[in-house]
Amino acid sequence: MTEQHNTQTKNSWGAFKAMVKRDLLVQLRDKWEFVFRVAMLPFMLILLYGYILPRIGLVSNEFPNQMFPGIVGMSILVTGIHGTAIPLTMDFNVSREIEDRLMAPVNVGVVALAKMCVGIIEAWIGGLIVLPLSLIFMGNSLDLTLTLQGGGLLLVVILLASISSATLGLLVGTIIKPSQVAAMFPGFLIPLVFLGSVFFSWNTLHVTPIIQVLVLLNPLVYVNEALRAILTPQLPHMSLFISIIGILISILIMGYWGRKRFIKMAVGN
Amino acid sequence: MTKNILQTSNVTKDFFISKNRKIEAVKGIDLEVKQGEIFGFLGPNGAGKSTMISMLTTQKQPTSGEILINDRPILENPEWARQKIGVVAQHNNLDKGLTARENLTYHAKYFGLDDSTANQRADEYLEKFGLKDRQHDFVRSYSGGMAQRLKIARAMVHQPEILFLDEPTTGLDPAYRAILWEQILALNKAGTTIFLTTHYMEEPEQLCDRIAIVDKGKIQAIGTTEELKELIPANNIISITFSDFSPEFAQQAERLPEVENVVVKEEELLLYVKSAHPDFNQIMEWIRTLDTSLETISLSKSTLDDVFIHLTSKGGIKDDRTA
The missing domain is CATH 3.40.50.300 (P-loop containing nucleotide triphosphate hydrolases)
Structure with a gap:
């Protein structure tokens, strides 16, 4: 029995690696699509709010500092959701390419995990693309604090943020149909970003208490607040402890629900 | 086994x-x-x-x-x-x-x-x-x-x-x-x-x-x-075409010995018989009594198609119930 279990584990690991590799290979073949998809939104926001508006004088020179953690968090979350959700819904509903993977002799949860892993890797790449862009356009206005301990915490938060984005992507990918992908941007990603404490800290929302409570449903709020607590502790921010708890809860809820929906789609009913 | x-x-x-x-x-x-x-x-x-x-x-x-x-x-x-x-x-x-x-x-x-x-x-x-x-x-x-x-x-x-x-x-x-x-x-x-x-x-x-x-x-x-x-009542088919076809022929053919079933298919008469060697003399005799002349006559074995049609009621297209 143990031997069979070991073979099963070995097979699952091999299948998981192959599935991740397959998705990355297909994505890499269209690398410019990836670069545009990941970099364009943060680039435009950085250019407008971090470079042009402060120069015109419409926002203060402090603003880039306020916005930087938010842009990093947003890039990670949006890239991860996008990287998981869109290929998932396309594979399931249009090309039905995923059927071959679902017929692999492994638990169908492995297929879901592989999809999420690709989302996580893409989320990291998304974060990495935004860093140099930010430094180039807002470098002069940034006043970042990063200690050694902060660096370690930063990696933990980025890892959690990318997992959260992949779980959210898994859930969204099992909910939306390919015909609804166009509506996903205005209907889901835009509210997620604009009410995700990207440009301001959640604490400052006390002026609109109802909105301040409602946005607590948005996982991006916790990601951005955690990044603020580490990168710009001098500015108002949610406590790091609470924001990390927030990210963890979002991972658990979205992951559980997403996995359940995925298995239902995979095995039918 | x-x-x-x-x-x-x-x-x-x-x-x-x-x-x-x-x-x-x-x-x-x-x-x-x-x-x-x-x-x-x-x-x-x-x-x-x-x-x-x-x-x-x-x-x-x-x-x-x-x-x-x-x-x-x-x-x-x-x-x-x-x-x-x-x-x-x-x-x-x-x-x-x-x-x-x-x-x-x-x-x-x-x-x-x-x-x-x-x-x-x-x-x-x-x-x-x-x-x-x-x-x-x-x-x-x-x-x-x-x-x-x-x-x-x-x-x-x-x-x-x-x-x-x-x-x-x-x-x-x-x-x-x-x-x-x-x-x-x-x-x-x-x-x-x-x-x-x-x-x-x-x-x-x-x-x-x-x-x-x-x-x-x-x-x-x-x-x-x-x-x-073997499941269909008669699995040999005699197909007959005439120079002038009349639907009455089918009713008459039903009365012929050996014939189990008669089907008209586009002016072609199909007689279903059990025997693989039916008595053609009797059939030819009957045809001579008709007000028309024989064009072709042939004997064939039934195919899976016939079994399929026999067993699946109409055998034809039904509403798609599953994807």
Whole structure:
């Protein structure tokens, strides 16, 4: 029995690696699509709010500092959701390419995990693309604090943020149909970003208490607040402890629900 | 005695289309497929064929009943079962982001094979299915026939014991169908059990060892082609054409001895008789009494088509109940 279990584990690991590799290979073949998809939104926001508006004088020179953690968090979350959700819904509903993977002799949860892993890797790449862009356009206005301990915490938060984005992507990918992908941007990603404490800290929302409570449903709020607590502790921010708890809860809820929906789609009913 | 590779008992599947409305797509199917045979699963559209294949291949769960592969229940061991089976779906579900070769090597790796075995198998099956020259092309550039061959090659890469083919030759021209059949037969000869559904009646008639005819979610008959033909009341047909046809001829012909059934097909009279050597003298005598002259007369054996029509009520197209 143990031997069979070991073979099963070995097979699952091999299948998981192959599935991740397959998705990355297909994505890499269209690398410019990836670069545009990941970099364009943060680039435009950085250019407008971090470079042009402060120069015109419409926002203060402090603003880039306020916005930087938010842009990093947003890039990670949006890239991860996008990287998981869109290929998932396309594979399931249009090309039905995923059927071959679902017929692999492994638990169908492995297929879901592989999809999420690709989302996580893409989320990291998304974060990495935004860093140099930010430094180039807002470098002069940034006043970042990063200690050694902060660096370690930063990696933990980025890892959690990318997992959260992949779980959210898994859930969204099992909910939306390919015909609804166009509506996903205005209907889901835009509210997620604009009410995700990207440009301001959640604490400052006390002026609109109802909105301040409602946005607590948005996982991006916790990601951005955690990044603020580490990168710009001098500015108002949610406590790091609470924001990390927030990210963890979002991972658990979205992951559980997403996995359940995925298995239902995979095995039918 | 050859052992059963696949066995089902009382398998049912209900679909709920709303809270109070359910469709019984499969209503209790018992099957036994023997190791090494080619088993045909025939039925009109909406008979429950695709639903049944989905359940046999772990893609859908039955509402009730048991499915065994090599005497082991697949519901409790779906991962193990998938190792034993290969599935060729009706639609093109090849990985369009990959080349033909990658479709095979990645499939092999999903099944836990290492790089070198995966490559070795890819070489073997690309060669077997005549796709070596186009192995590095993306599958989106493949014709329907090539895609179909690649789908079968992919399903074989992990060397399953039983291969499920859902309408494998639909949409292919006759020449390509013949090539594909040659390849399927070669796989069978090498030891793979084949389970297939098809619309074309002449294919199972020629190629299947045993056939199940399914309609309205139930098996209507099961056996060899010859055994199935025994099920229709008379399995020899005398076809007659006249220079001037009158519908009255049919009524008169019914009174002839030996004739079990009469069908008019586009001014052609079909007389169903039991004997393989009917008394033609009596028929000729009757024709001479008619106010017309004989054009052609021939005797043929009934085909699986006739059995199919006989067993599946109208035999024709019914509403599609399953995808």
